[in-house]
Amino acid sequence: MFTVPTLLGIGIVLVIFEIVGRVCLLFGRRPFEWSMAALQRSLLGVFAIAGTRYVVEGAEALEPGKGYVLVSNHQSLLDIPIFGGLLTRNFPKYVAKRELGRWIPSVSLNLTRGGNAVIDRDDRDQAIEAITRLGSEAEERGVAVVMFPEGTRSRDGALGRFRRLGTQTLFDAAPNLPIIPTAIDGSWRVASKKLLPIPFGSVVRVRFGPFLDRGDATAGELLKECHEWIAGTLDEWREDAAVPQSA
Numbered sequence: 555m556f557t558v559p560t561l562l563g564i565g566i567v568l569v570i571f572e573i574v575g576r577v578c579l580l581f582g583r584r585p586f587e588w589s590m591a592a593l594q595r596s597l598l599g600v601f602a603i604a605g606t607r608y609v610v611e612g613a614e615a616l617e618p619g620k621g622y623v624l625v626s627n628h629q630s631l632l633d634i635p636i637f638g639g640l641l642t643r644n645f646p647k648y649v650a651k652r653e654l655g656r657w658i659p660s661v662s663l664n665l666t667r668g669g670n671a672v673i674d675r676d677d678r679d680q681a682i683e684a685i686t687r688l689g690s691e692a693e694e695r696g697v698a699v700v701m702f703p704e705g706t707r708s709r710d711g712a713l714g715r716f717r718r719l720g721t722q723t724l725f726d727a728a729p730n731l732p733i734i735p736t737a738i739d740g741s742w743r744v745a746s747k748k749l750l751p752i753p754f755g756s757v758v759r760v761r762f763g764p765f766l767d768r769g770d771a772t773a774g775e776l777l778k779e780c781h782e783w784i785a786g787t788l789d790e791w792r793e794d795a796a797v798p799q800s801a
Contacts, residue, residue: 689727
């Protein structure tokens with residue numbers, strides 16, 4: 555009942571912002587980034603047709619107009635508009651596989667023209683170069699970078715192993731950006747059947763964690779700290795959900 559109008563809304567938004575984004579590109583990067591922020595905010599709104607709700611914690615600690623490295627688990631493609639729609643004035647950038655940079659209205663445009671790192675997973679040197687450029691530009695311009703160290707989406711919400719190389723490259727390329735572990739849960743349910751159908755009334759939880767003290771910690775130690783914090787947050791949420799509510 556709600557799947558068709560939601561999918562129709564997604565398609566309309568993607569086509570509209572493909573046009574809007576290309577027009578904004580004529581006026582420079584920042585107008586384009588504002589158009590892509592509006593795109594991602596609009597996509598979050600479209601999912602409200604299917605009753606999707608967002609419970610967000612800790613976003614108030616992130617200052618608009620400042621750069622951060624957000625290390626997050628990854629459950630679905632909805633995660634990208636979640637970050638972009640919540641942190642509109644931080645203009646989040648992403649590391650994405652090359653295939654997403656082709657033929658998807660608005661999405662491919664944003665990835666290829668918006669200062670993201672579009673990588674070839676089979677070309678290690680190209681990936682490192684793209685992530686290094688992303689990190690240095692993000693630090694210079696004061697924008698956020700979202701890193702999904704699992705490298706792929708979780709189909710059932712389970713937290714996977716974190717891969718080190720890409721995240722370490724990003725940490726090294728942006729040594730002055732604060733690192734913030736971030737947990738997302740529930741977005742996997744929205745896309746669990748490839749949006750056919752879209753379940754009604756899904757709740758997506760997002761929690762921005764504490765700023766990590768880099769100090770003398772290695773990239774591996776920082777990544778482990780992020781993994782442990784995310785795992786603990788997911789466990790907490792699921793334990794809470796399992797406890798019967800008193801009348």
